[in-house]
Amino acid sequence: MNKSREIILERLKNNTNETSHTKVDITKKTYDWSKEEIISKLSENLQSAKAETYLLSDAELIDWLNEELPKRDINNILMGSSIAKQISKDINNEIEVLKYDDPYESWSEKLFNETDASITTTIGAIAQSGSIVLHPTPEEPRLMSLVPDIHIALVYEDTIYETFEQIITNQYWVKNMPTNALLISGPSKTADIEQVLAYGVHGPKELIVLILTS
Amino acid sequence: MHRTETFTDRINDALDNEQLHSNFRSAMNYLMEKRRDKFPDQEKLDNLRNIASSIRSNSLSNLAELLIKLEEKLESNNIKVHWAETDLEANNIIYQILKDANAKTIVKGKSMVTEEIELNEFLEDKDIEILETDLGEFLIQLANEKPSHIVMPAIHKSRKEISKVFAEHYPEFPYTEDVDLITQQARKILRDKFRQADAGISGINFAVAETGTLCLVENEGNGRMCTTVPPLHIAVTGIEKVVEKLSDVVPLLDILTKSATGQEITTYFNMISSPRREGEKDGPKSMHVILLDNGRSKIHQNNEMQETLKCIRCGSCMNHCPVYTQLGGHAYGTVYPGPIGITLEPQKQGITQLGELTSACTMCGACGEVCPVQIPLPKLINKLRSEAVEGNNANELIEGAGSMRKLLESLAWKNWKLIYSNPFVYSMFSKTTTTLNFISPKTIGKWGKYRTTPKPSKYSLKELANQAGFDNE
Ligand code: SF4
Numbered sequence: 001m002n003k004s005r006e007i008i009l010e011r012l013k014n015n016t017n018e019t020s021h022t023k024v025d026i027t028k029k030t031y032d033w034s035k036e037e038i039i040s041k042l043s044e045n046l047q048s049a050k051a052e053t054y055l056l057s058d059a060e061l062i063d064w065l066n067e068e069l070p071k072r073d074i075n076n077i078l079m080g081s082s083i084a085k086q087i088s089k090d091i092n093n094e095i096e097v098l099k100y101d102d103p104y105e106s107w108s109e110k111l112f113n114e115t116d117a118s119i120t121t122t123i124g125a126i127a128q129s130g131s132i133v134l135h136p137t138p139e140e141p142r143l144m145s146l147v148p149d150i151h152i153a154l155v156y157e158d159t160i161y162e163t164f165e166q167i168i169t170n171q172y173w174v175k176n177m178p179t180n181a182l183l184i185s186g187p188s189k190t191a192d193i194e195q196v197l198a199y200g201v202h203g204p205k206e207l208i209v210l211i212l213t214s
Numbered sequence: 215m216h217r218t219e220t221f222t223d224r225i226n227d228a229l230d231n232e233q234l235h236s237n238f239r240s241a242m243n244y245l246m247e248k249r250r251d252k253f254p255d256q257e258k259l260d261n262l263r264n265i266a267s268s269i270r271s272n273s274l275s276n277l278a279e280l281l282i283k284l285e286e287k288l289e290s291n292n293i294k295v296h297w298a299e300t301d302l303e304a305n306n307i308i309y310q311i312l313k314d315a316n317a318k319t320i321v322k323g324k325s326m327v328t329e330e331i332e333l334n335e336f337l338e339d340k341d342i343e344i345l346e347t348d349l350g351e352f353l354i355q356l357a358n359e360k361p362s363h364i365v366m367p368a369i370h371k372s373r374k375e376i377s378k379v380f381a382e383h384y385p386e387f388p389y390t391e392d393v394d395l396i397t398q399q400a401r402k403i404l405r406d407k408f409r410q411a412d413a414g415i416s417g418i419n420f421a422v423a424e425t426g427t428l429c430l431v432e433n434e435g436n437g438r439m440c441t442t443v444p445p446l447h448i449a450v451t452g453i454e455k456v457v458e459k460l461s462d463v464v465p466l467l468d469i470l471t472k473s474a475t476g477q478e479i480t481t482y483f484n485m486i487s488s489p490r491r492e493g494e495k496d497g498p499k500s501m502h503v504i505l506l507d508n509g510r511s512k513i514h515q516n517n518e519m520q521e522t523l524k525c526i527r528c529g530s531c532m533n534h535c536p537v538y539t540q541l542g543g544h545a546y547g548t549v550y551p552g553p554i555g556i557t558l559e560p561q562k563q564g565i566t567q568l569g570e571l572t573s574a575c576t577m578c579g580a581c582g583e584v585c586p587v588q589i590p591l592p593k594l595i596n597k598l599r600s601e602a603v604e605g606n607n608a609n610e611l612i613e614g615a616g617s618m619r620k621l622l623e624s625l626a627w628k629n630w631k632l633i634y635s636n637p638f639v640y641s642m643f644s645k646t647t648t649t650l651n652f653i654s655p656k657t658i659g660k661w662g663k664y665r666t667t668p669k670p671s672k673y674s675l676k677e678l679a680n681q682a683g684f685d686n687e
Binding site for chain 2: 109112
């Protein structure tokens with residue numbers, strides 16, 4: 001049926017190289033960082049990639065939003081229904097709450113040109129590399145963390161892992177890989193012109209990570 | 215690639231270009247320093263290199279099996295898999311997919327493999343608009359040039375040159391040499407393009423067989439745009455990019471970003487395992503993967519040269535190469551320049567075609583020392599050199615082996631061997647050379663053009679040693 005497939009596989013199988021490679025033991029690395037250390041590592045690393053981080057309690061979230069959004073000229077903010085349910089009655093009524101209820105195609109222009117910011121949950125974070133981890137869902141689709149100029153991400157303190165390896169293993173990723181899994185470690189950036197760093201080339205210009213304590 | 219001049223011409227041109235030198239020198243210094251800062255501890259680095267190398271070797275020793283598994287997983291995730299033995303076949307498959315979807319405008323993420331198959335030229339010939347969206351690639355596409363580095367494609371261009379090209383194509387924006395402003399102007403132009411594109415094309419950094427996941431490493435977000443916004447996504451990859459397990463990507467990602475740009479991690483690590491699922495509101499509705507051979511399965515058959523395929527395209531070997539730093543990427547005239555280029559390209563295109571590339575190496579060994587997956591590049595380059603002059607094409611796997619043998623040169627080496635392996639002949643030879651030193655040539659070929667021509671001494675080393683009172687033995 002597929003000739004090229006057969007030719008390629010045949011050639012690859014042809015190599016009877018039996019030399020077994022010394023398998024290196026990829027020992028699982030743990031640092032045994034305390035909760036405080038984990039939070040500070042995550043924050044430091046994110047900040048060094050020009051993300052902002054804030055440590056808040058659940059109850060402080062709404063005040064933070066009401067204070068910070070107007071400061072940043074955010075007139076509207078995109079969010080999933082769960083967050084909307086939680087905060088929309090308390091949020092400053094000058095800020096319009098947008099929801100991603102319809103397929104992208106039906107509102108692409110508004111998403112690209114008229115959406116100031118988004119707020120999403122995460123499934124955790126990685127302290128060692130300073131990454132937040134997202135598994136987008138129908139409620140919080142993929143483009144929420146990519147298209148608006150400002151992305152605000154909520155990270156619950158007990159979902160911060162030391163390493164990428166740990167989050168893959170502890171959350172059983174292999175068994176249930178989502179359509180798209182993402183590590184995000186700062187705002188979009190480039191160094192393509194004379195190695196000068198410039199932010200916000202295609203994705204968000206700002207990444208704000210709110211670490212929520214319970 | 216279209217090569218009109220010879221390799222020597224291109225080398226001479228590059229050596230005459232002062233601007234090019236300073237662009238490359240400063241860029242390479244910057245990249246080397248950033249990498250060094252990320253690996254302060256040699257022992258830890260060696261350990262990580264061992265791990266990364268063993269993962270890649272393991273992939274290659276089970277390549278057929280892993281590809282079959284990958285195919286099965288991808289198909290069960292609703293991603294259509296295509297196999298292409300040659301560049302032409304890959305281009306035709308991609309064209310057919312686009313045609314069936316009636317796709318006329320394409321956005322593309324940075325991908326060396328699509329450079330390799332010259333996909334842009336192929337599609338443009340068929341009146342399909344294909345736009346590069348990585349900022350560096352976008353700028354050199356405007357300038358109608360090719361990447362000169364596999365990670366930093368526009369490294370050869372100065373900010374001034376870029377500003378000029380940009381202003382020529384987009385006169386509606388005010389002229390600027392400010393990097394932030396150019397970046398924001400490009401953002402504005404490209405955002406509309408992403409939104410309106412009929413299809414997105416990308417490469418792949420790692421393809422995970424265990425889960426059928428395609429991984430992309432990037433900083434800008436254009437890769438995410440190309441793979442999420444348009445209704446159709448086509449990913450193109452060399453067959454060697456497969457890894458067995460999801461956990462394999464952890465150390466590979468770590469060493470890749472540190473080696474390439476000295477980053478702890480890139481802004482985005484994007485893992486895609488299926489097109490838009492029922493109920494989801496964005497993402498492409500259909501996805502295709504092209505598994506490209508284009509000479510790789512042949513390289514795979516030679517156990518020694520197979521190591522070439524471990525490459526994770528970090529660019530570190532070129533950043534540390536003294537020859538690349540002098541010449542820049544374009545002088546090589548191939549898609550992949552630098553140490554990996556002179557190792558890979560002659561194997562793919564044959565020594566008859568590209569064997570001369572292997573001369574662009576001083577055997578300093580730097581590339582082999584920094585390669586994150588421990589490819590013994592100097593050894594492989596040396597092997598290719600000897601294949602080029604000594605190999606026998608009839609039973610060699612490397613195409614064009616022996617094709618660079620020169621009668622005079624091989625005669626000279628035969629004589630050298632004869633002289634140096636026989637004490638009596640040797641002493642006769644050295645006597646003759648020292649006595650008749652006055653008839654030695656005034657200049658020796660191109661090498662002598664810029665150097666004082668050496669003359670055989672009046673006395674041999676042995677005679678001098680005897681005079682100095684050293685024992686005979
Ligand atoms: S050969 Fe090694 S150093 Fe060169 S690009 Fe490939 S992985 Fe990087």
